[in-house]
Amino acid sequence: MHGTTWPAIAHETLEWRSRYDTDGLSRRQRVDAALRSYDAAVPPVIAELRHAPPAALASELEEAAAEASRFDVEMGIELAPYLGILLRSESAASSTIENLTASARAVAAAEVGIDSRGNGGIIAANVQAMRRALEVDGPVDAPAIRQMHAALMVGDRWHEPGQWRAEPVWIGGSSISPCGATYVAPRHDRVPELIDDLVRFLATPDVSVLQQAALGHAQFETIHPFTDGNGRTGRALVHAHLRATGLVRQVALPVSAGLLASGRAYVDALTAYRAGDPDPVLRLFAEATLRAATEGRRLGHEVRDIRATWSAIVTARPQSRTWDLLDLLVRQPVVTAATLQTELGLAPGHVRRHVDPLLELGILKEQRVHRVRGTYWRAPEILTALDDFAARSGRRLPLR
Incomplete structure (x- = not known):
């Protein structure tokens, strides 16, 4: 079928059989559970x-x-x-x-x-x-x-x-029955x-x-x-x-x-x-x-600028894995020792060698988590950029 019109969905009436024991339900819920029919959508096929x-x-x-x-x-x-x-x-x-x-x-x-x-x-x-x-x-x-x-x-x-x-x-209506639902x-x-x-x-x-x-x-x-x-x-x-x-x-x-x-x-x-x-x-x-x-460009440029700032203050030797760690923090702004061992191939005894200088510079913050008996490190500047992006995304535009 070709044309410029797009058909609305149709509906079919189906029987509803409640799965709920009404003994523990409120009066309103018992009324909903007792309903016996509802209209389900029948969408058009759209391939053509x-x-x-x-x-x-x-x-x-x-x-x-x-x-x-x-x-x-x-x-x-x-x-x-x-x-x-x-x-x-x-x-x-x-x-x-x-x-x-x-x-x-x-x-x-x-x-x-x-x-x-x-x-x-x-x-x-x-x-x-x-x-x-x-x-x-x-x-x-x-x-x-x-x-x-x-x-x-x-x-x-x-x-x-x-x-x-x-x-x-x-969608909508009662949580225990489709009868009377919005859709x-x-x-x-x-x-x-x-x-x-x-x-x-x-x-x-x-x-x-x-x-x-x-x-x-x-x-x-x-x-x-x-x-x-x-x-x-x-x-x-x-x-x-x-x-x-x-x-x-x-x-x-x-x-x-x-x-x-x-x-x-x-x-x-x-x-x-x-x-x-x-x-x-x-x-x-x-x-x-x-x-x-x-908004994607804005976030991307913010992240790029943060990474450039890090490069300006870190003094590791050119071939140091510290530079790889900085790149990883942009992709994954919370890391553990296990993360660094898996992603960067660092030996367990070498993790602090790369983490500690970044802690001193404020690029990383350390957090101890008792329930997992471990420590993780976070890059607060990247996390802030992500939270700011989320806040901007949540600002509603005027409806037209």
Whole structure:
């Protein structure tokens, strides 16, 4: 089917059978559990759909795609040793959209095994999911999506990482019943076919990459193929597609930071998409991409300047591994002795030889953690730059 219209989702009425013992429920919850039917979404297949946005919006999308490409080239040249800093920032912003927040220090500490409890550990898992997205070789397919989700949800006791859901999921309303929910995702047995259709859409050569990424993301969130982690996986999918199509080859463009700044507009755009109007989500992605390039450059330049300052005050000999440690701290601003042994090949007895001079210069700060009977070191300037980036990303733009 070709044309400029985009169909709204349909609905089907399904029977609800509560899994809950009503004895321990409140009166309101017992009413919810007693409801017997609900309307689930039936999304259209989109592989053959084409949409022609208004000329002004089409121009915005072209400009945003060109800016993403420029950003990739510039940052790939300027920040080649430090690309992980953008990846971590994007992962944190994607998690913040889901109201999962943690300091850069907590996330970095979780990454090196200091403390993986709480949101720091969840966001650290999101960093791994983003890495999986950037490792996708060739067009995105269903196994790649499941691998991203598995990385995101690793160790989760309540959900099945990397497995399509086998139960209803919904947004809004009661926590114990989909009846009366704001949105109920399609019946679980529709998921594999809908994902295959989405994959075919992402592989079509006659749709612009950024339009594919935006509409593909909206369709993924409409399908909601997992019991949890759909938003973060869906944004990782955007990165996988940008990388697989070659629009962004070297860096993680912090698109989620741009979406985060849009506030309620993100939810409203997804709602409009489901009602048959894809233009709000296209406009949102164009604006988010442009903002991502602006904020990503700012963070990149801040990190570059911090690293240059370190080089000016460190007096190690030219071949010293201390220089490698400085580069590592930009990518991983919290380290342990085990980190330095693994990443830099330092012998256990040589770790302090490289750490102590950086402590004296204030580049590193030492932290003892009793419960793990160990010590870790943090680079406060890098962590502050990351937290500042997160704060800027969280500033809401005026809704239009």
